[in-house]
Amino acid sequence: VRSSACGEKGALLRVDLTHATHSTESVEAYVDDYVGGRGVGTKILWDELPPGTDPLGPDSILIFNNGPLSGTAAPASGRLDVSAKSPLNNFHAVTNLGGYWGVELRHAGYLHLLITGAREEPGYLWIHNDRVEVRDASHLWGLDTYETTVQLRRELGDEDTQVLSIGPAGENLVLFSNIVTNMGEAAGRFGIGAVMGSKKLKAIAVRGTRGVALAQPRRFLELARDAHRRLWESPGFKERMKQPGYAGMFGDKFASSAAFGNYEDGYWERFAHLEVEEFFSKRLVRSAGCHACFLQCKSLVHIPTIGYGLSGCTAFSSFVGTVWNEDLTTMWEAIILANRYGLDFLQTAGTIALLMELYEKGIITPAQTDGIPMIKGSRDAILGIIHKIGRREGVGSILADGIRGAAEALDSRAPEYVVEVKGLFPHGYAFPALEGASLMQAVGVGDPFPTYGTSTEQAVSVPGPWKNLLTEAKELFGSDEAYLPGNYSPAKVRMVIASEHGTRVPDMLGVCIKPYKVAEPFPLEDLVALYEAATGRALTSAQLYSAAERLVNLERLFDAREGLTREDDRLPQRFFKPIAGGVHQGKALDAEKMEEMKDVYYQTRGWDPQTGLPTQEKLRELGLEKLARVHSSRRRGRR
Amino acid sequence: MSKKLLIYPEKCIGCRTCEIFCSLSHTGSCNPARSRVNVIKTTQDVLCIPMMCQQCLDPVCAQVCPSHAIHRNKITGAVETDQERCLGCGVCVAACPFGGSALDPWSGTVVRCDLCEGAPLCAEVCVQGAIVYVEEERHGLLKKRSAAETLLAALKAVAPKGDEP
Numbered sequence: 001v002r003s004s005a006c007g008e009k010g011a012l013l014r015v016d017l018t019h020a021t022h023s024t025e026s027v028e029a030y031v032d033d034y035v036g037g038r039g040v041g042t043k044i045l046w047d048e049l050p051p052g053t054d055p056l057g058p059d060s061i062l063i064f065n066n067g068p069l070s071g072t073a074a075p076a077s078g079r080l081d082v083s084a085k086s087p088l089n090n091f092h093a094v095t096n097l098g099g100y101w102g103v104e105l106r107h108a109g110y111l112h113l114l115i116t117g118a119r120e121e122p123g124y125l126w127i128h129n130d131r132v133e134v135r136d137a138s139h140l141w142g143l144d145t146y147e148t149t150v151q152l153r154r155e156l157g158d159e160d161t162q163v164l165s166i167g168p169a170g171e172n173l174v175l176f177s178n179i180v181t182n183m184g185e186a187a188g189r190f191g192i193g194a195v196m197g198s199k200k201l202k203a204i205a206v207r208g209t210r211g212v213a214l215a216q217p218r219r220f221l222e223l224a225r226d227a228h229r230r231l232w233e234s235p236g237f238k239e240r241m242k243q244p245g246y247a248g249m250f251g252d253k254f255a256s257s258a259a260f261g262n263y264e265d266g267y268w269e270r271f272a273h274l275e276v277e278e279f280f281s282k283r284l285v286r287s288a289g290c291h292a293c294f295l296q297c298k299s300l301v302h303i304p305t306i307g308y309g310l311s312g313c314t315a316f317s318s319f320v321g322t323v324w325n326e327d328l329t330t331m332w333e334a335i336i337l338a339n340r341y342g343l344d345f346l347q348t349a350g351t352i353a354l355l356m357e358l359y360e361k362g363i364i365t366p367a368q369t370d371g372i373p374m375i376k377g378s379r380d381a382i383l384g385i386i387h388k389i390g391r392r393e394g395v396g397s398i399l400a401d402g403i404r405g406a407a408e409a410l411d412s413r414a415p416e417y418v419v420e421v422k423g424l425f426p427h428g429y430a431f432p433a434l435e436g437a438s439l440m441q442a443v444g445v446g447d448p449f450p451t452y453g454t455s456t457e458q459a460v461s462v463p464g465p466w467k468n469l470l471t472e473a474k475e476l477f478g479s480d481e482a483y484l485p486g487n488y489s490p491a492k493v494r495m496v497i498a499s500e501h502g503t504r505v506p507d508m509l510g511v512c513i514k515p516y517k518v519a520e521p522f523p524l525e526d527l528v529a530l531y532e533a534a535t536g537r538a539l540t541s542a543q544l545y546s547a548a549e550r551l552v553n554l555e556r557l558f559d560a561r562e563g564l565t566r567e568d569d570r571l572p573q574r575f576f577k578p579i580a581g582g583v584h585q586g587k588a589l590d591a592e593k594m595e596e597m598k599d600v601y602y603q604t605r606g607w608d609p610q611t612g613l614p615t616q617e618k619l620r621e622l623g624l625e626k627l628a629r630v631h632s633s634r635r636r637g638r639r
Numbered sequence: 640m641s642k643k644l645l646i647y648p649e650k651c652i653g654c655r656t657c658e659i660f661c662s663l664s665h666t667g668s669c670n671p672a673r674s675r676v677n678v679i680k681t682t683q684d685v686l687c688i689p690m691m692c693q694q695c696l697d698p699v700c701a702q703v704c705p706s707h708a709i710h711r712n713k714i715t716g717a718v719e720t721d722q723e724r725c726l727g728c729g730v731c732v733a734a735c736p737f738g739g740s741a742l743d744p745w746s747g748t749v750v751r752c753d754l755c756e757g758a759p760l761c762a763e764v765c766v767q768g769a770i771v772y773v774e775e776e777r778h779g780l781l782k783k784r785s786a787a788e789t790l791l792a793a794l795k796a797v798a799p800k801g802d803e804p
Contacts (some may be wrong), residue, residue, distance in 0.1 A: 072669045073659045100655075107670060150683065183684050209744060211662065221663050225764070228656070232766050285685055289654030294766045296652055300685060308685050581737070616686020 011111040012044075014131065015125060017199055018058065018117030024131045027112060031537070033623065035544065036111065037067030038507035039551045041083040042092065042512035044114065046554060046627070051561040054189075055087040056173060056198035058118035058420040064105065067510020071106035071212050071291065073224035074232055078103045078291025086177040086190035086446075087198075088347075088402055089423035091559040093190030094445050098290035098512055101206065104162040119200040126156065127206045137202040141171060144340035146307075149182040152205050165423035166193045167342030172392040173197050174400040176347035180339055183288070184310040188344040189424060189446060215283055215536030216488030223533055227526040232294065240295065257462050257583050259428040260321045261376070262353040263419045263574045266430055268401050268492075270326055279328045280311065293513040303329065307336050307429055317428050318349035324356065324376040334382050341390030350425025351399050352385050354407065354417060363411050370394040397434045403603070419572040421447055432575050433461055433485055433584035436492045439597055440499060442569045443612070451513060452502040452522075453482065453495035461485045462583050463574040464474025488590070488597040501548035508547060550622045553614050566612030569598060641716045643778050644752070644759060644770060646689055647785060651769035653678055653687035657761035665750070672744055675752040678768070689761070689770055692739030692752040694718055700731035700740050700751075717754040725749055782798050793803050 008401030015022045041063045053059050065081040080102025086093035105113060108129050119134070122141040126133045140148050149166040162182060166261075169177035170193030178186040179194030194203075214220045231237055260268045283303050287296035288310055297311045300569040309332070311314075319325060320332040338345055352374075358364040359374035366373045370393075372384040388396030399406045402423055419425060421441055427449040431438045437454040441447060450458045453476075460466045460483045470480040476498070479491035480601035502522070506513040509527055516522055524541050531539050556564075571594070578588045602609040618627045658674040660777045666673045676691040698718045701709035708724035711717070711733065720731075720740075727747050731740040752759070754772075762772040773781060 071659075073656075073663050107672070146683070209670065209672035211666075211668040211673065213668050214663075217663060217667035221660070224660070224663070225760075228764060228766075286649070286687070287652045288654075289652035289767075291654065292656045292659050293654055294652075294656065296767075302685070308683065 008366040012114060013110045013112070013127070013132065014114045014116065015134070016117045017115065017119045017134060017201060020134045024098050024110075033550060034554075035068070035508040035512045035531075035539075035547050035548065037065045037070070038081040038083070038094070038096075038504060039547060040508075041081055041112065041180070042551060042558065043063030044112070044555055045085070045092070046081045046558055048114075048116075049085060053085060055085040055090065058199070060085060060195055060198070062192065062195050062199070063113040064102065064113040065510075066102050066111045067105045067508055067529070068111075068531055068535050070111070070510030071103040072214065072530075072534060073221065073292060074509075074511060074527075074534075075224070075228050076290065076293035076295070076512040076515045077510055078293065079093045079506070079510060080187075081103070081507055081510075082179065082187040084190070084192050084195050085562070086192070086423075087194050088189075088191040089446075090562055091422060091564060092445055092555055092562075093192050093195075094190060094555070095187040095189055096507065097179070097181060098293075099162075099181045099185035100291055101162040101164045101181045101185070101204075102510075103291045104206040104208045106208065107211050108206055108370055109210045113204075115196075115199065115201065118198065122202050124152065124203040124205065125201065127204065128209075129208060129210050133145045137200075140165075140202045142168065144168065145180040145342050146340055148203050152203060152324055153182075154206060156207075158207055161205050161207045163203055164206050165342075166196045166201075167340055167390070169341040169343045169390045169400075170194055170197035171202075172390070172400065174343065174389055174392060174404050176344040176400075178342045178344050180342050181437070184308075184339050185290075186344075187340065189347065191344075193342045209522075212534075213638060214534050216533040220530065220533040223526065223529050227530060228283065228294070229522065230523060230526065231515055231519050236517070236518040237295075240518055257430055257458075258317065258321060259430055261324055262322075262350070262357045262417060263431075263572065264357060266433075266579035266584050268321060268324070271321055274320070274328065276328065277315075290512065293512060293515055295518065297514055301332070303332050304330050309339060311335070311337050314427065318345040319382065319483070321428055322346070322349040323352050323382050325382060326377060327379060330379040330382060333379075334386060337383060337386050337390075341386065343386065343390055346427060347403070347425050348386060348389060349417065351389070351403055351406065351411075352382055353425075354403060354414075354419070355385065355399075356381065357417055358407075358410065358414055361417075363413050363417075368395065368410055370396075397609075416573065419497045419574055421571060426572075429458060430461070430579060430582070430584045430587075431571075432577070432579050432589050433587040434458055435485065435488055435589065435594070435597065436482070436496050436499075437603060438571060438589055438594065440496045440595070442571050442598065443496075443601060445559065446499070448500070448503065450499075451517070452499035453477075455517075456477055456486065456549060457483050457492075457495070487588075488593045490600055490604070493597060493600045497602065497604060500533060500552055501545050504548040504551050505544055508551065546622075550624065552605075553618065553622055553624055554627070556614055557619075557624070560613050566598075566610070567603075569612055641775050642772050643716075643775050644754070644762060644772055645693070645695065645778055646691075647769050647771070647779060647782075648686075648688040649785075649789075650767045651678065651687050651689055652767055653680060653684065654767075656764050657689055657770055659763045660760045664755065666743075666745075666751075673750075675741075675750055677738075689765075690738050691737075691761075692718060693737055694752070694754070699734045700734070703730050703734040705730060712714075712753075715757045716752045718751065719753060720749045720751060722748060 034040045057139045063083045069077045081096045084093045114615040122137040124137040145167040149163040151344040173194040175191040180186045285300045288298040288300045293408040424447045436457045473480045473482040477491040477494045481489040482491040482495035597611045658671040662674040680687045706724045708721045757798045
């Protein structure tokens with residue numbers, strides 16, 4: 001079998017765990033409207049998952065989605081989208097991961113991998129080009145994610161095998177458990193580790209040597225060369241290369257413009273004095289690059305007796321700022337431990353932060369946390385709770401079901417301290433000072449952290465040489481208010497909508513947004529040309545943005561079909577209270593103005609402000625009118 | 640002045656951009672399994688090093704080839720296999736201490752770095768500088784300079800405060 005290009009027969013591998021069968025099929029029918037990757041994956045999820053399905057039941061499905069550029073020479077073409085219904089919030093789980101696993105799947109000949117059904121006994125999936133087997137994994141059940149990779153590579157006898165696995169947290173159906181690759185990359189936030197766990201699927205090992213065939217190889221080569229060169233030569237990249245991967249998240253600037261603990265403070269003085277650079281530079285093994293990416297946004301760090309791991313900004317901020325931890329060795333222990341269990345860093349840290357605040361306020365006692373005093377920054381508290389959650393042991397069994405339910409179970413006064421958006425603890429940005437990012441957070445799928453315009457808004461919110469950015473805001477959105485903080489203007493709404501579309505473009509193509517963001521302006525034309533040379537299909541950037549808009553609407557329909565209404569687009573109470581310290585001290589969102597801004601957002605999107613859902617007219621415009629009839633009833637999956 | 644490929648494993652970030660461009664330019668497909676250069680990762684992917692033909696002065700592969708099919712290209716300096724004479728026996732693969740020769744899994748013939756006719760693409764796309772293509776006379780000195788920088792940084796780290804240059 002020769003390699004399969006986009007749209008060819010065999011681009012989707014379907015594996016039925018219940019009957020231990022597999023087949024391949026074409027995704028051709030989806031490509032025109034949804035391009036690939038996250039777009040096609042969401043449409044398949046819409047088509048194949050009946051509304052109200054228990055995400056942890058045998059009928060739930062899990063889809064891994066490469067895009068048409070995945071695994072090619074296009075810059076950073078190693079980002080894999082993963083789609084499922086989230087057991088954490090019963091909405092669409094939107095998550096993705098870098099590294100090499102998705103690329104290996106593409107090189108094995110598959111754009112998409114769809115897992116249906118469930119096994120009775122633990123199993124793992126072994127994909128070696130067109131050879132697909134479900135094998136017994138009873139000997140792997142209980143192993144952590146690192147051990148599983150080592151064991152499977154040994155068993156399969158090929159060190160180049162890429163392994164994706166769940167740890168004990170996924171096995172124990174922790175609702176925020178991750179799927180983790182051998183490199184420590186994780187698809188997180190939404191509990192898809194538990195989806196795999198409920199299917200008794202311990203791991204997926206892939207080896208692919210079929211490669212990716214391209215419609216116009218010579219042209220693709222020249223375009224890819226140029227695209228790489230343009231990114232390296234951009235001033236943003238040169239600036240980025242002066243700093244290692246862990247830089248940018250420490251020092252006074254970060255300490256005074258982020259959120260700390262359970263969103264209790266906007267400044268943490270001790271954070272500014274942490275010797276982060278010294279800690280990491282002494283322990284750095286090398287910078288790490290994902291497939292065909294030069295950015296080095298991650299660093300491979302080794303600490304004897306604790307182990308190897310990748311450091312990224314979320315891992316760092318979660319187990320330092322969120323849990324008031326000043327000891328960087330404890331941070332590293334927490335990162336490795338959470339990754340071995342297969343736990344989401346941020347959700348785990350947010351849960352710990354809540355317990356710490358409740359303990360400080362005298363709302364909970366150590367008796368409620370299995371004897372662990374939840375003292376802010378305490379090593380025993382941080383590591384102790386990670387173990388409890390990962391094993392679903394004692395208080396961990398309550399915490400593992402999500403932050404709001406846990407608060408309700410602990411004390412009647414606890415829920416008012418809960419910080420969550422659609423069940424997810426948000427990334428540590430100073431949201432009360434960022435109206436655009438807050439809007440995107442409120443109306444978004446899951447927790448979209450600031451990207452494109454909203455990340456520019458964040459940059460502009462702290463002092464710096466931002467004059468040219470304000471000119472850009474005027475050109476793109478009609479007013480510099482789009483980027484400037486302190487307003488709820490329609491220009492800001494337009495900026496948020498553009499950001500929402502912008503994040504979906506790379507997700508549909510199968511590339512990582514990060515290195516492209518470094519370049520100014522965003523090299524969209526390069527991506528369009530690469531797509532055409534790869535697939536032989538014509539595409540314009542307008543079509544790409546139109547597909548992104550269709551995808552936003554489809555994702556909204558999916559969540560509506562599962563019961564979402566405007567009520568769910570709710571921000572935590574804490575975002576409306578003044579920030580305690582830092583550069584944004586005293587800033588708070590205005591609840592009434594935020595609601596008005598949401599009205600404008602829904603109207604601009606062509607959605608009904610009453611329900612927050614797409615109107616018939618909008619759906620007709622996007623060719624989605626056939627899907628509209630099913631989105632009215634309120635249904636929920638689990639509990 | 641002839642040039643040589645020089646590899647700095649300590650600069651490699653394991654991104655495999657070299658592999659994907661190499662396979663694309665030589666086979667028209669993106670497939671590391673058909674690349675002339677491979678980034679080998681060990682110890683759970685922690686350590687990585689690009690491995691490829693070293694273009695030896697007195698190549699072992701040429702010595703062991705039973706059909707005398709391996710010769711040096713006088714213009715590029717690359718050690719090349721005459722595909723007309725190649726038996727596909729794989730003795731050169733077995734003999735090379737670097738894995739510089741390999742049997743292409745699709746065609747079954749021997750493939751080896753051909754220096755891209757004097758402008759190696761792997762070196763061009765390695766922005767980290769882990770693979771560089773330099774004049775032969777600078778080859779050793781560059782490696783010495785790189786080692787010296789590491790050594791000096793280490794010395795500086797242990798020097799008493801105030802003694803810094």
